[in-house]
Amino acid sequence: MAVAFPPDIMALSKVQRLYDACDVVFSSPGEATPSLGEIEWLRQLLDGMEAADVGIDDGEKQSSSAAADDELISPKSGRLLPALAFTRITYVHIHQCDDFSIGVFCFPAGAxxxxxxHPEMVVLSKLLYGSVRVRSYDWVTAPPCSGAxxxxxxxxxxxxxxxxxxxxxxxxxxxxGGNLHAFTAVTxxxxxxxxxxxxSEEQGRPSTYFNDVPIPSLPGFAILxxxxxxxDFSVAGAPYLGPELTVDMDDDDGYYDYDE
Ligand SMILES: [Fe+2]
Structure with missing residues (x-):
């Protein structure tokens, strides 16, 4: 795929580079599912990102080029969401269009x-700071239909x-890759x-929750x-305070709705 980026791409914030890459890979009309090479490109971009790149202060000394990069171009830098202020799971919405969404789930310890x-979806996840316990599964039987x-x-x-x-x-x-997962924050x-x-409920991709029941006679499998x-479960919302994002004018930014 030919990718036309501006010559000063390295001057862009990391979150802008991530958005631009997602726009190229996921918003191409007529393109089928992204190739493994494209997914790897996005994964590497995510790997280069830290909490400060999306406007979050992880409490660690900011060593990296992250903050420095973005200070050059972001009028919002210096205003960071402090990690320790999250007292429940909080979603920081960065972008959503018909093709993809970008956001951060912030956890207090123990949440x-x-x-x-994630029905019919590809999900890339980057742990920005801290430790999290992960449990994940893939369906052996056919994935569920909505509301079934x-x-x-x-x-x-x-x-x-x-x-x-x-x-x-x-x-x-x-x-x-573990299409169903649960996270518990260790820190x-x-x-x-x-x-x-x-x-998207309308497009037949609702978020569905499951209980997992182990099968003693079949280790490595479970009934979901x-x-x-x-x-008592809810996800709070918090504003995105990272570098400003310039989005494709064709993208509609429908908010991914969580309880405030
Ligand atoms: Fe998930």
């Missing part, structure tokens, strides 16, 4: 994002694996997510049962 799926009260067999991909920043960005696919942590395409979200 759990329950087991959920589904129950199915799934294969364990990660059983209580702990990610500790800095670590490589991960990728999940519709049928592999305060944040995960930068790129979802393509985004969740669709469930309602726990009543």
């Amino acid at each position: 759990t994002l329950p087991l959920h799926d 009260g589904f129950r199915g067999l799934a294969r364990v991909v990660a059983a209580d694996e702990v990610w500790r920043a800095p670590c490589e960005a991960s990728v999940l696919f519709p049928r592999s 305060p942590c944040a995960i930068l997510d790129v979802l393509t395409p985004p969740y 049962e669709e469930t309602d979200l726990p009543e």
